[in-house]
Amino acid sequence: MKNKNLEKKILRKVYKIEARKTFSYLLTRLLLGLVFLLAVILFYSTVVDILNEQQSFDLLFFYRQNFAVVKRYFLPNLFNFYQELPEPLTYLLIISIIIVLVVTAVLIKNFKKIKNKLVALYKFYKTK
Amino acid sequence: METLSDKDAILKIKNGEIDYFSLLVDRYTAMIFNFVIFKLKNKEDAEDLVQNVFISFYKAIERFDVGKPVKPYLFQIVSNELKMFYRSKKSSLPLKEEIYLVADDKEQDVKDEEDYLRFITDREKQMLLMLGEGYSYVEVAVKFKKPLNTIKSIVRRARLKLNKRRRYEK
Numbered sequence: 001m002k003n004k005n006l007e008k009k010i011l012r013k014v015y016k017i018e019a020r021k022t023f024s025y026l027l028t029r030l031l032l033g034l035v036f037l038l039a040v041i042l043f044y045s046t047v048v049d050i051l052n053e054q055q056s057f058d059l060l061f062f063y064r065q066n067f068a069v070v071k072r073y074f075l076p077n078l079f080n081f082y083q084e085l086p087e088p089l090t091y092l093l094i095i096s097i098i099i100v101l102v103v104t105a106v107l108i109k110n111f112k113k114i115k116n117k118l119v120a121l122y123k124f125y126k127t128k
Numbered sequence: 129m130e131t132l133s134d135k136d137a138i139l140k141i142k143n144g145e146i147d148y149f150s151l152l153v154d155r156y157t158a159m160i161f162n163f164v165i166f167k168l169k170n171k172e173d174a175e176d177l178v179q180n181v182f183i184s185f186y187k188a189i190e191r192f193d194v195g196k197p198v199k200p201y202l203f204q205i206v207s208n209e210l211k212m213f214y215r216s217k218k219s220s221l222p223l224k225e226e227i228y229l230v231a232d233d234k235e236q237d238v239k240d241e242e243d244y245l246r247f248i249t250d251r252e253k254q255m256l257l258m259l260g261e262g263y264s265y266v267e268v269a270v271k272f273k274k275p276l277n278t279i280k281s282i283v284r285r286a287r288l289k290l291n292k293r294r295r296y297e298k
Contacts, residue, residue, distance in 0.1 A: 003161055006175050007153050010182045014153075017183065018146055116144030123147060 015124050022117045033103040036096045043093035047086060056084040134198040141189055149189075153182055156202055163203075167210060177213055181205045247293050252286035259283065 051057055059081045107114075132140075132151060140148040160181060165174040184205050185192075192201065245253055251272070258268050269279045 003157060003175075006161065006178060007150075007157050009175070010153050010157065010179050011150055013179060013183055014149055014186045015146070017186065113144035117146055120145060120147045 011124075015121060018117065019121050019125075022114065022121065026114065029103055029107055033100060033107070036099045036103070039096040040093065040100055043089055043096060047089050047093060050086050050089070051084065054084055056081055059084070135194050138189060138192060138194050138198070142194075149186060152185075152198065156199070157182070160202060160206055164206065164210070168213070173213070177206075177209050180209050184209070247289050248286045252282060252289075255279065255283055256286055 059077045132148070134152065134155075137148045137151045141152075157178060161174060161178050164177050165171065168174050168177070181202065185202060188205075248256070255268055255272070258271065259265070263271075265276055265279055265283075268283075269276045272279065274282075
């Protein structure tokens with residue numbers, strides 16, 4: 001004889017565990033992504049401001065010259081521009097960008113799975 | 129949904145379609161429940177244990193090898209849960225009572241207790257008393273701010289000391 005009540009109890013517990021797991025997963029990934037996205041914006045604007053103040057972008061204006069000039073000064077100017085970058089902030093910017101990209105990639109990779117879980121959870125709690 | 133094999137259902141669950149878990153629950157609950165109730169002879173305990181079995185199975189489903197059959201895996205979980213159940217039901221005597229039983233008369237008991245406890249440190253005494261009062265190892269570990277395994281080792285050593293002393297006196 002089937003014990004439907006017990007089956008319902010089991011499913012209720014399983015869905016409860018899954019709901020908690022899925023929402024905490026989503027929340028942590030989204031928060032992490034958001035925090036580092038804000039960090040990227042902050043570091044990017046700071047780096048651009050510093051470079052503007054130093055007038056470092058002038059080093060790149062030579063690209064508008066003819067090809068011979070560009071060919072001659074491309075590497076030295078690029079090296080000078082690199083040296084004028086505020087190092088710690090640039091590294092932080094790069095790390096933040098990498099983290100945002102990784103979090104986004106993980107979310108995209110698991111998108112279908114999370115979507116299916118959310119649909120299943122919605123169906124279960126709606127019919128309950 | 130009913131005609132889906134266990135393997136397909138698990139693949140679907142792994143893909144996030146957790147509603148297929150109801151298929152497995154529907155398929156195996158009665159079988160496991162009958163087995164467990166035969167062992168435990170108590171409906172409430174059996175129901176709790178079956179719930180734990182399926183929750184453990186669900187938690188482990190991500191690493192479950194779909195090439196393997198579900199039934200033996202579930203019964204392995206049942207066996208582990210039964211072991212844990214029997215362990216939790218095993219009555220534990222508090223330290224004082226244990227010593228009380230060893231002695232022949234009451235006056236001698238108190239003396240014996242003091243004698244025995246002389247061979248273990250204050251910290252070991254406190255730990256054994258806490259365990260005797262029903263605290264878990266985890267709680268004792270929290271109280272003493274020590275890792276769980278360290279607590280287990282200390283308690284084991286204390287018990288060995290007491291047993292050794294008891295054997296020596298006999």
